[in-house]
Amino acid sequence: MRRLLPAFGAAMALAAFVSPAAFAADPVPEIQRSGSVPAQPAGSVHTLRQIPEACARLEGAFTGQAAEPYKFAVVRSSPNCQPRARFVDAAKARPSEAAGWKFNDVIRVPSAVCPQQQAVVRVWRKPAAVAPPELDAQGRARLYLQDEKARAEAAKLAAVPMFAASMTIEGKACGG
Structure with a gap:
């Protein structure tokens, strides 16, 4: 398995096993998938x-x-x-429609070794009104370091779109 983005760490892995009952009433995702994901073998x-x-x-x-x-x-x-856009830890962000997040996608991956078990990944998106910088007298969009530093110090930086993802295991375990 590859290295996690620095913002996630071990908390993302631990927060991934949330109770399926917490997602019993998922809203309709923005992305509608046609067909199912093929069953995946262990270790792949x-x-x-x-x-x-x-x-x-x-x-x-x-x-x-x-x-x-x-x-x-x-x-x-x-x-x-x-x-x-930024990827944030879903456990810390606690995405919900009430908090301005959009339920973006749900991906269900069945296990080839244990067909009654599947991994379910839920992706949330928090949009932000991102506008390009104003054009200067030469017709170019430019950002000047001293202006951006002043905005940062005044906490007036533009919002950045965010994504968060969580994973649960649904179904019965095999061989147990």
Whole structure:
């Protein structure tokens, strides 16, 4: 499994095993998937979804272990990518429609080894009104360091879109 983005760490892995009852009444996701994800064998790392604006990729793998049946990670897609959105820890952000988040996607991945068990990844998106900088006298959009430092000190920086993802295991465990 690849390295998690620095903002996540071990808290993301521990927060991934939330009770399925907490998501019993999921809203309708923005992305409607046609067809199902093929069953994945144990030990096979697979990409669940790419989020280019956050320079991130969601990866997962069934482990074949009862204690931790599925490993889930948010991986940086490229070291040169400049993100236009942030990925935040879902356990800390607690995304909900009441807090301005949009339920973006739900991905269900069945296990090839244990067909009655599946990993369910829920992706949330918090939009932000991002406007390009005003054009200067030469018709170019420019940001000046001293102006941006002053905005940062005054806490008047523009909001950045955010994404959060959580993972649960649903179904009965095999061989137990």
